[in-house]
Amino acid sequence: MRSFKNDYSEGAAPEILAALVDTNGEQTVGYTEGDPHTERARALIREACGQPDAAVEFCVGGTSANLICVAGMLRDFEGVVCTPDAHINTHETGAVGACGRTVLPTHDGDGFLSVEEAERVWGFQTSCGRHMTRPTLVYITDSTEFGGVWDRRRFDEVCDWAEGHGCKVYVDGARLGAALESPANDLSLGHMASRADAFSIGGTKNGMLFGEAVVIRDPDLRRDFPYLQKMRGGLMAKGRLLGVQFEAAFEDGLYWRLARHADECALALRDGLMAAGYEPYLRSDTNQQFFTVDAGLARALEDACGCEIFLTLPDGRQVVRFVCSWATETADVAELVAFCSEMPR
Amino acid sequence: MRSFKNDYSEGAAPEILAALVDTNGEQTVGYTEGDPHTERARALIREACGQPDAAVEFCVGGTSANLICVAGMLRDFEGVVCTPDAHINTHETGAVGACGRTVLPTHDGDGFLSVEEAERVWGFQTSCGRHMTRPTLVYITDSTEFGGVWDRRRFDEVCDWAEGHGCKVYVDGARLGAALESPANDLSLGHMASRADAFSIGGTKNGMLFGEAVVIRDPDLRRDFPYLQKMRGGLMAKGRLLGVQFEAAFEDGLYWRLARHADECALALRDGLMAAGYEPYLRSDTNQQFFTVDAGLARALEDACGCEIFLTLPDGRQVVRFVCSWATETADVAELVAFCSEMPR
Amino acid sequence: MRSFKNDYSEGAAPEILAALVDTNGEQTVGYTEGDPHTERARALIREACGQPDAAVEFCVGGTSANLICVAGMLRDFEGVVCTPDAHINTHETGAVGACGRTVLPTHDGDGFLSVEEAERVWGFQTSCGRHMTRPTLVYITDSTEFGGVWDRRRFDEVCDWAEGHGCKVYVDGARLGAALESPANDLSLGHMASRADAFSIGGTKNGMLFGEAVVIRDPDLRRDFPYLQKMRGGLMAKGRLLGVQFEAAFEDGLYWRLARHADECALALRDGLMAAGYEPYLRSDTNQQFFTVDAGLARALEDACGCEIFLTLPDGRQVVRFVCSWATETADVAELVAFCSEMPR
Amino acid sequence: MRSFKNDYSEGAAPEILAALVDTNGEQTVGYTEGDPHTERARALIREACGQPDAAVEFCVGGTSANLICVAGMLRDFEGVVCTPDAHINTHETGAVGACGRTVLPTHDGDGFLSVEEAERVWGFQTSCGRHMTRPTLVYITDSTEFGGVWDRRRFDEVCDWAEGHGCKVYVDGARLGAALESPANDLSLGHMASRADAFSIGGTKNGMLFGEAVVIRDPDLRRDFPYLQKMRGGLMAKGRLLGVQFEAAFEDGLYWRLARHADECALALRDGLMAAGYEPYLRSDTNQQFFTVDAGLARALEDACGCEIFLTLPDGRQVVRFVCSWATETADVAELVAFCSEMPR
Structure with a gap:
């Protein structure tokens, strides 16, 4: 019987693989720095998001994308609020912590970050000034680790809460396609892009050989991302590979x-x-x-x-x-x- | 009315202050590296602990002692199990995390780390191999943040559990004097010293001007502590100051x-x-x-x-x-x- | 005219690409943890190195491989000696430093680390005990950043020096193939593997789509590498991709x-x-x-x-x-x- | 014969010690957070500097002050330019590097950072964009490690250069008193304070029991310092001790x-x-x-x-x-x- 173990057990969708094969002989500049495929993929994603000024960057994998973005949006003494099951809290071997930043899990049990729990954690963490890690970022996952879909009302509630508490919002979209294409979804890519300070669009778990796109509106992260990505070992020499795949994926809705x-x-x-x-x-x-x-x-x-x-x-x-x-x-x-x-x- | 705010609101006990004044004119080598007062304090503490081979080091403060020892006993991807109220988890602004290591709080609510909760956290953290922070250290506080006293049975239970799970034990003794002198105590300094891989003996909250001693049996931390202490900014140039105070405190039971x-x-x-x-x-x-x-x-x-x-x-x-x-x-x-x-x- | 810009401007050699295409439909476990291609690649590389007990791991890129291995072989206060032009010193945006470890460049000007300069740096760095970063690792590159080839005599000199000074040896082999196949080379893979504590075998710059193998004899790094790799964002979900490529590359000398x-x-x-x-x-x-x-x-x-x-x-x-x-x-x-x-x- | 080993071999000047003894019985709030002595010391130092809006903070020691300020003024991928003999480069066991930031030494041989060397390092480090650590801070020491005094012309040259290159300026004033009181000096405290983004005023080496003041004009560091100081273990519980000493030192020119x-x-x-x-x-x-x-x-x-x-x-x-x-x-x-x-x- 076919394995139902996970969505990264197999290779790439045929269209993606074909695009890699077709462009294999091209000589391009490296590091996602200007090759035509990467630039075209950027343009397509900006257009799909309705964010003509956002930065679009490409990462080798999800943990790499998460640690660069999350640590990159936090100063040394700041922390990120998330659910206890969040990938950054449980399954990335402390990657954000290894960058010296702190993960602040709530007690939410269903994969959705609640405003009540965010408020509780925020209240506690700000109750003693400089003696405590300061929460300035919210991390959510869509779809959640339990397959749940963030609807627009819930998403806006969290974004409103974050805005009101001086926190930025990051959406881990390792399975963003599965969320937005779900019959339970009423949240558009455009709306998400207009409120999240940064979010990822997962390729690895959705038919690419590998790779995640990151969309960044936050001006500080936009400026810093290129350096952080190289410094954290997450920049691909043959950047074209990522561009080619995302170009193929976003050219016609694949x-x-x-x-x-x-x-x-x-x-x-x-x-x-x-x-x-x-x-x-x-x-x-x-x-x-x-x-x-x-x-x-x-x-x-x-x-x-x-x-x-x-x-x-x-x-x-x-x-x-x-x-x-x-x-x-x-x-x-x-x-x-x-x-x-x-x-x- | 006198303030009951905390035990670090005032200066040093008269005997401690007198020792500092009396030795003020002496010229000594710096950095706790061999001046006679520091060496004498080391000898007195080793003797009080019944640990002639332990390293005894002196730190400027509790957070500094904790972060050097806790981060120093963990490799990059390892974590420390503690109660949620633990000072390292709540009131040190993520100091251990800032060294790239991870704090793994249990759900214990009374300040005492329970074997059941340690086991639960350990079981979870080791359920997915390399994908999760590996717990290899246990942190307890005596007296606890709520003033509780670790009795010998409870202490041995945690130490036994740690031994059986490949974890080291660190005791934050910021208020160790208050614990060991409590009528509720049946744990001797010698017994604690024989089982903890490292522990601190708090001076700041017990009548010194400032300073904590750290007793280290763990061979790796013994070797690394001098470097880590300097690197983390926790080494005092006029090391004599710490030696003089602990000498006065331990010379005759003060x-x-x-x-x-x-x-x-x-x-x-x-x-x-x-x-x-x-x-x-x-x-x-x-x-x-x-x-x-x-x-x-x-x-x-x-x-x-x-x-x-x-x-x-x-x-x-x-x-x-x-x-x-x-x-x-x-x-x-x-x-x-x-x-x-x-x-x- | 064809571009002579670099060796990572184009795709994969046809045989490598074919292997990826041929195995695209296979379902395998992820994370280089036991799929048959990765295991076969490991066996082939161990055999080529004459190191049946070495660990062989696969990384997404060179910076990632370097930072995991170099930082992974250093304790917090230790440093790595290398030439000033070393990739880790100049072109990785401080990646090793971002892990909290220190790079200690010599004054060598030709890409080769000399024993004289290693000795000078070592002597200086150990002249003041705990106050200075302790050098415990040597990093060399073969072929060097200037295209030079380490001959056996020179290589053994550095290894002997390192052995005599308590330092481990890491060889950055981003262009190891170019070195070992050069007419100027007299150093065998087996000999290098018998003396280096760890080294990389670069794929990105030698005909693979992407990827580097790392061969590890050092027992501490062997034990820690899986955790560090995940924690640093350098573990590929579809680990098979790396296994397939290195299997194809090492099956028959490609x-x-x-x-x-x-x-x-x-x-x-x-x-x-x-x-x-x-x-x-x-x-x-x-x-x-x-x-x-x-x-x-x-x-x-x-x-x-x-x-x-x-x-x-x-x-x-x-x-x-x-x-x-x-x-x-x-x-x-x-x-x-x-x-x-x-x-x- | 009296030892001429260093200026931190002995205790405090009598006036400083007397101030500590006189205030020993006072109960004050901790952590330099509002006790009258600390506030008075702050006011005196602000006045001496002619910087009524600067933050004045107090640290336990020089390495702690340096690492908090230097790492605190750098983002993760940024570096600090200094001379090779700089304390942060040689004698602090890689403390800045342990915070994940990079030290970028020049080749200056006399303890003074030259504009020529700063320019050379800056030019090199910015020659390859995101692939290299970005220099954004200049660190100088007055008096230098070799006892030299920064005159106003030289100081302004470096500050002008920094301003023109988007770099901030930090002055390590571990021996600032010795510099400004030297017959060779023509640089006023006020002028230095008007140009440095942050600088320290060393107490340990100038007659205090211990302690350094830090004067901060940089708005980002002002905001972050309290958190960073606690997080790096450099915040003293009995903050009064530092306030009392600096109050005594600056009340009448002592x-x-x-x-x-x-x-x-x-x-x-x-x-x-x-x-x-x-x-x-x-x-x-x-x-x-x-x-x-x-x-x-x-x-x-x-x-x-x-x-x-x-x-x-x-x-x-x-x-x-x-x-x-x-x-x-x-x-x-x-x-x-x-x-x-x-x-x-």
Whole structure:
């Protein structure tokens, strides 16, 4: 059976790969500094965002993009507020902290940063002046680590709160395509771009060989990013590679089609499993689906389709994660649903 | 009325000050590198700890001692487990994080690190290999931020747990005197020194003008400390000053007498306030006492005796902290108890 | 005319690209953690090095590889000795320094670290104990930034010196292929691997799309590298991409053939220009060639073939750099030599 | 014989010590945050500098002051230009680098930063855009590490150069008193304060028990300093101690009288040794004097008066340093001159 382990288990979508092959013989300047593909990709992304003055930069991967942007928007003694499950808090080996900045997790349990928790953390951290890390940045993820989609109301609430508290906003868009193409979404790329000080547009998990774009409105980060990117080891010598891929992805909407396909597969999977009596952990309308199962079943599913055992609940049951990608096929979903339906529970 | 704000509001105990004055004219080598007072202080502390081979170093202050030791015992990608109220987690402006290391707070609410919470954090942080900060150090505070005293059983439990999980142990002893001289204490300096990989012996809050001693058994930190201390700006040019003070404090038990006096004042205050119907927040048997009062009373007490409003509870009531020191007098306590008894509640 | 600007101006060698295309549909685990291509590449490189127990890791780029390894082999207060032109000293925006470690350049002017200068820097840096950054690592580049080749005698001298002074040795092999395939080379990969504590094998500048391998004998770095790589943002999600490329490069000697071709083109260019009366700046036997010309000619050459103006001499003349790669053709070299020969000087 | 090893070998001047003793019983708020002595010291220093709006902060020591200010004025990828002998480059164990910032030494050999060398370093470091550490700060020391005094012309030249190149200026004034009280000085405190973005006023080496003041005009550093100081472990709990000392030093010119005395002793020593045929290494008009002697004589002098062997020249001769302080007496100088005069050379 096809693996549902994650969305970075396979190569690039055929159109992306073809673009890399077609341009392989071209000689270009390096470092994303002016080759025609990178410049064209920049223009396409600026246009898609409705931000003609934003900087668009290209990174080798998500952790690199996050640490450059998050640490780059913080002075030494400042911190970033995020949910406890945030990638920068749990799965990047302290990368932001390794740059000397502090991650300030809330107690939110569902992947969405709440204004109440942001306010609580902010209130605590500013209660003792210079003796405490000062929160000046908010980090959210769309779609969230649990597959959730930020709707416009919720997003605006957080942005309003941030604005009112002297905080900037960064959106980790490692799975931004999956979020914006979800049927549950009502947030436009343009609106997000108009309020976030910076955000990433993930390629690795959406059909590219590798690479993330970063859109930057914040003037300080715009100025500093080129230096920080080189200094943090995140600048690609053959910058063209990133430009070529994002050019192909944004020239005619391929980026969004790939994401929509992954979402559709995942929603079919979700509906199939629910129909078969499986219990969703948290509602997800994107390409990651989470179900709560007994430990024995979790292991069986892991063996069968590579799904990850995401967490273990206090009662011993486990949450498994199924991930669909651009490469998942309808038949793969049907096969998995059939398999799951037949498993004893 | 005398202020009960904190134990670093005043100068040095007379004996300490006299030692500084008496030695003021001596010419010595700098940097705690071999002047006779520093060497004598080292010998006295080693003897008091029963650790003839431990390194004893002297620092200008507690944050400096903590950041040098904690960051110094961690490799870049490692983290330190502590309670959420730990000084390194809340009141040092991210000093450990600024050295690129990560603080990993538990959910313990009473100032004591529990084995259960340490295990939970450790389990989570090691669940995803290289993708997560690796916990390799445990940080505890004796007495705790809430005035609690680590008894031997509890201390050994944490040390056993740490040993079993490849973690070192650091004890922040900013108020170690208050802990070890408390009537609630059954932990000897010798036993603590035999199990902690490093710990501090606070002078600033126990009658010295300033300064903390650090006792180090950990061989790596022993070797690195001199360099780290200079590099982090924590090495005093006139190192003699620290040596002279700790020599005076440990020559004939002055250090312990000063701490015992502060404890006795605070326990008399506690008993007086409880007799007057005040409600303790958490039990403290040391020189800091915490009481829960209405917000109005909190402000009145703050105005009268400088006590700090330590935290606000969900029900709106506030926890105030009274701190006694070497300089508090019995009459000061009596005056405060009388004042509090007369306050309307 | 084909550009001679650098060896990372173009895509991948056809065999490398084909391997990526051929494996594009495979589903593999991520992060270089066990996919068959990465494991095969590791085995091939270990075998080529004669180091069955070495760790072989794969990085996205050279700066990332350098900062992870160099900072990873240094404790906080330690430094790395290198030549002033070393990439880590000049062209990585202080990447090693951004990890809190110190770069200690010598005064060597020709790209080769001399034992005399290493000794001088070491002597100075250890003359004042804890007050100075302690040198514990030596960084060399083969081929050097000026195209030079480390011969075995010179290499062993530096390794002997390092061994005698408690220093480890790291070789930046961004252009290792060009060095080892040069006619001037008498140093085997096996010998280098037996003495360097860690070294990189550059792919980006030798026909791969991107990527560097790192070979690690040093036990501490072996243990820490996986964490450091993730923490510094240098771990690729689709780790397979790196494995596939290095597998293709090392399966049948392609890596070395590509390098030899680039060297041969460059030596033909060198001989052609010298025959035409051009003056070499420093002798290079590898794929980078440096010539001293008048400023006007420098600009004309830059316009014609993209060569970089590398530095300006005190007398106003300039050093231009021509770089050949796997993609350079004999006819390109002939065209450039003809062009240069006709230029008025 | 009295030791001439350094100016931090002894305690505090009697007036400073008396001020500490007199105020020992006062209860004050901590952390230099508003106690009357600290506020008075701030006002006195602002007045002396003619900078009513400058921030005046107090640090425990020179390395701490330097690292907070220098790193605090640099973004992550920026560097500070200084002479190779600068304290931050050689004798602070890489403290600035440990904050992730880069020190960019020139080749100046006499302790004075020259505009020519600043320009050269700046030109090199900005020749390759984002690939190189960007110089944005100039660090000078007055008096220099070799005892030299910055005259107004030279100082203005560097400040003009900095202004023209987008660089800020920091003056390390660890021995500022010795500089400004030197007969060779024509630079007023007010003029320096009007041009430096920040500078320190050293207490440790000029008769205080310990402590340095920092005067800050730079608006960014003013805003950040309180947080940075706590975060770097450089904030003293009993902040009063620093306030009391600087209040006593600046109330009636004591600071300057102490420095002038040290200078006068040193100049008498210099003249005496020159009359006896000793050869000065570099001209110094302040409290440090440097003489070139044979190695045997260097050792004999070191044994006799504790002077440091500062460096060894290529010809094997050595430079010894004699330092006078507030505590040096005329008779001490006479004794040393007599001793030196009798030594066989």
